[in-house]
Amino acid sequence: MVSWKEQQKRIEDAQQMLLNPDLSIIKNNFKSAQNQSNVKFDTVCLCPFCLMSYELSRFALRKGLRVCPNCGSQLKSSTLSEINNLDKFVDFVFGYRFSGFWNKICLDVLAKTTETRFNEWNKRLHSLGLSYVFWERYKALKGDNYENEEYI
Numbered sequence: 001m002v003s004w005k006e007q008q009k010r011i012e013d014a015q016q017m018l019l020n021p022d023l024s025i026i027k028n029n030f031k032s033a034q035n036q037s038n039v040k041f042d043t044v045c046l047c048p049f050c051l052m053s054y055e056l057s058r059f060a061l062r063k064g065l066r067v068c069p070n071c072g073s074q075l076k077s078s079t080l081s082e083i084n085n086l087d088k089f090v091d092f093v094f095g096y097r098f099s100g101f102w103n104k105i106c107l108d109v110l111a112k113t114t115e116t117r118f119n120e121w122n123k124r125l126h127s128l129g130l131s132y133v134f135w136e137r138y139k140a141l142k143g144d145n146y147e148n149e150e151y152i
């Protein structure tokens with residue numbers, strides 16, 4: 001028997017989005033906690049390109065890839081699940097940096113210059129509270145070469 005107070009608490013909890021220190025963003029959903037098989041589709045995934053987050057089910061499937069509902073970038077489901085971890089997220093960006101990552105960021109922004117979109121991406125990263133940890137790890141991966149390049 002669940003008390004009324006406990007029920008209210010669960011309803012409240014179900015409406016919260018949680019951003020964990022490791023970047024995993026989860027919908028605090030009592031239902032999904034009960035039924036583990038639903039967790040995957042209730043999981044909120046962060047699009048690394050535009051930094052918007054949506055439930056995995058909102059990323060439409062197209063030819064085996066997931067399409068970001070905001071910027072239209074296509075990603076593997078495995079990538080979307082993986083980058084819910086800050087280290088994996090930085091590794092993804094770092095590994096992708098010479099294959100066009102920075103050209104694909106914030107395509108939802110009207111001003112299309114690389115600089116404007118990069119600034120917007122950084123702003124969004126900052127508002128997620130991840131700017132510091134992200135760039136610290138990124139710099140660590142780049143090592144001594146960091147000073148010589150602008151942002152890639």
Ligand SMILES: [Zn+2]
Nearest residue numbers: 047050068071
């Ligand atoms: Zn996106």
